[in-house]
Amino acid sequence: MSSRIPDTHAEAWALLPWLANGRIQASDREWVEAHVAGCEECRAEVASQRMMATAMHRGATPEAAATDEQRSFNRLWARIEASESASPANVAAEATRPATRYSRTVRWLAAAVVVQGFGLALFGFNAVREPPADGQIHTVTTVQPSRLNAPMVRVAFAPDASIATINTLLEHQGLSIVSGPGTAGNFTAELSADAVASGASANSVANVIAKDPNVTFAEPVAP
Amino acid sequence: MALKSVESQVPRAPGPGPDASERELLDRVAKARDQAAFRTLYGNYYQRLSRLLSRMSVRREDIEEVINDTFWVIWTKAGEFRGASQLSTWIIGIAYRRALNALRRAKIRPVSDEPFDEDSISVASTDDAETDGQWLSLGLSRLPVEQRMALELTYTLGHSCEEVAAILDCPVNTVKTRLFRARETLKQVLPSLAGMPGENS
Numbered sequence: 001m002s003s004r005i006p007d008t009h010a011e012a013w014a015l016l017p018w019l020a021n022g023r024i025q026a027s028d029r030e031w032v033e034a035h036v037a038g039c040e041e042c043r044a045e046v047a048s049q050r051m052m053a054t055a056m057h058r059g060a061t062p063e064a065a066a067t068d069e070q071r072s073f074n075r076l077w078a079r080i081e082a083s084e085s086a087s088p089a090n091v092a093a094e095a096t097r098p099a100t101r102y103s104r105t106v107r108w109l110a111a112a113v114v115v116q117g118f119g120l121a122l123f124g125f126n127a128v129r130e131p132p133a134d135g136q137i138h139t140v141t142t143v144q145p146s147r148l149n150a151p152m153v154r155v156a157f158a159p160d161a162s163i164a165t166i167n168t169l170l171e172h173q174g175l176s177i178v179s180g181p182g183t184a185g186n187f188t189a190e191l192s193a194d195a196v197a198s199g200a201s202a203n204s205v206a207n208v209i210a211k212d213p214n215v216t217f218a219e220p221v222a223p
Numbered sequence: 224m225a226l227k228s229v230e231s232q233v234p235r236a237p238g239p240g241p242d243a244s245e246r247e248l249l250d251r252v253a254k255a256r257d258q259a260a261f262r263t264l265y266g267n268y269y270q271r272l273s274r275l276l277s278r279m280s281v282r283r284e285d286i287e288e289v290i291n292d293t294f295w296v297i298w299t300k301a302g303e304f305r306g307a308s309q310l311s312t313w314i315i316g317i318a319y320r321r322a323l324n325a326l327r328r329a330k331i332r333p334v335s336d337e338p339f340d341e342d343s344i345s346v347a348s349t350d351d352a353e354t355d356g357q358w359l360s361l362g363l364s365r366l367p368v369e370q371r372m373a374l375e376l377t378y379t380l381g382h383s384c385e386e387v388a389a390i391l392d393c394p395v396n397t398v399k400t401r402l403f404r405a406r407e408t409l410k411q412v413l414p415s416l417a418g419m420p421g422e423n424s
Contacts, residue, residue: 023383053378076291
């Protein structure tokens with residue numbers, strides 16, 4: 001930090017925007033405030049800059065709707081899934097990295113495998129294709145629904161969620177796992193005809209299960 | 224106008240955001256490829272980046288592409304962030320460079336191709352805020368993108384001079400100069416800021 005006290009009008013003038021927005025450096029605040037206190041032109045400029053800040057806030061672009069944000073994220077996530085599923089070597093390499101550094105990833109992958117192995121039997125899973133011979137992981141975007149036009153929900157579970165807990169949660173909402181996990185650990189579940197008949201939708205069910213502590217992510221799958 | 228009365232009208236600068244909690248989210252993305260953490264981080268920046276890119280003349284329909292390119296980089300490089308700067312500085316800096324590159328490649332059409340219609344400003348408006356907003360849009364449209372960004376980062380996003388320099392990848396003195404020039408230009412088109420109400424109308 002410089003020991004110089006640059007008590008000049010020009011230097012203070014240049015720093016007034018950050019005096020106005022409250023983010024001026026501590027080392028400058030004292031001398032700039034002292035200068036402004038004795039300088040009518042700088043006081044007027046600070047007032048002017050604060051008005052400008054207010055006008056810029058007021059004139060900011062209207063916020064995008066939450067649905068726009070979710071739709072945008074869904075596109076990004078589909079891109080990530082497609083990229084990662086297209087690079088099986090990368091996925092395999094990640095799984096073989098040191099366990100200390102990637103312990104949570106390994107635990108999650110292990111949990112996902114267990115959930116997939118046991119869960120599919122528990123849920124009467126019958127629509128997922130056989131794993132390909134090349135061992136490539138298929139993402140949720142590549143599977144076929146078991147019932148034509150059935151509302152679908154994409155869901156991820158907490159790594160420590162038990163099979164029984166997941167089973168109860170899904171059963172309660174009329175959901176059946178039809179595919180997964182994707183490379184990010186997502187499953188796709190379809191809504192039963194009974195649940196649809198009673199007024200449930202992919203959106204309403206996703207909203208409900210998203211609040212469950214055993215669920216880390218839930219969203220309706222676009223038809 | 225009294226300084227105190229003006230101060231009370233100014234919205235509190237949002238600042239760089241809760242860096243510690245966002246660092247935790249980034250760590251979860253880097254180490255556990257945690258989608259929920261990634262989604263939260265995305266939500267924390269979506270509106271901020273939308274506004275910033277809009278000020279950069281990026282068209283509404285192209286903004287999503289730049290935001291998603293930015294978060295693609297964050298997903299793939301999360302483990303490389305070492306905390307040399309604020310996380311918000313890093314993320315906004317990526318978005319700024321992606322947008323600049325996109326504009327340079329002319330993949331994204333600049334809004335400023337469309338001339339601002341000064342006649343569209345209603346001089347008969349009784350709503351001072353609305354009129355000021357229209358003049359502000361006119362003034363901002365006349366600034367080079369670098370000056371517009373310095374203003375936006377300082378006033379709307381509440382960054383310090385040093386953070387703005389890091390985001391725009393330029394020296395601190397350059398940021399001061401850009402803002403100095405931007406202020407002078409805006410005073411020519413914002414009657415109330417220039418202390419000349421009605422002169423331009």
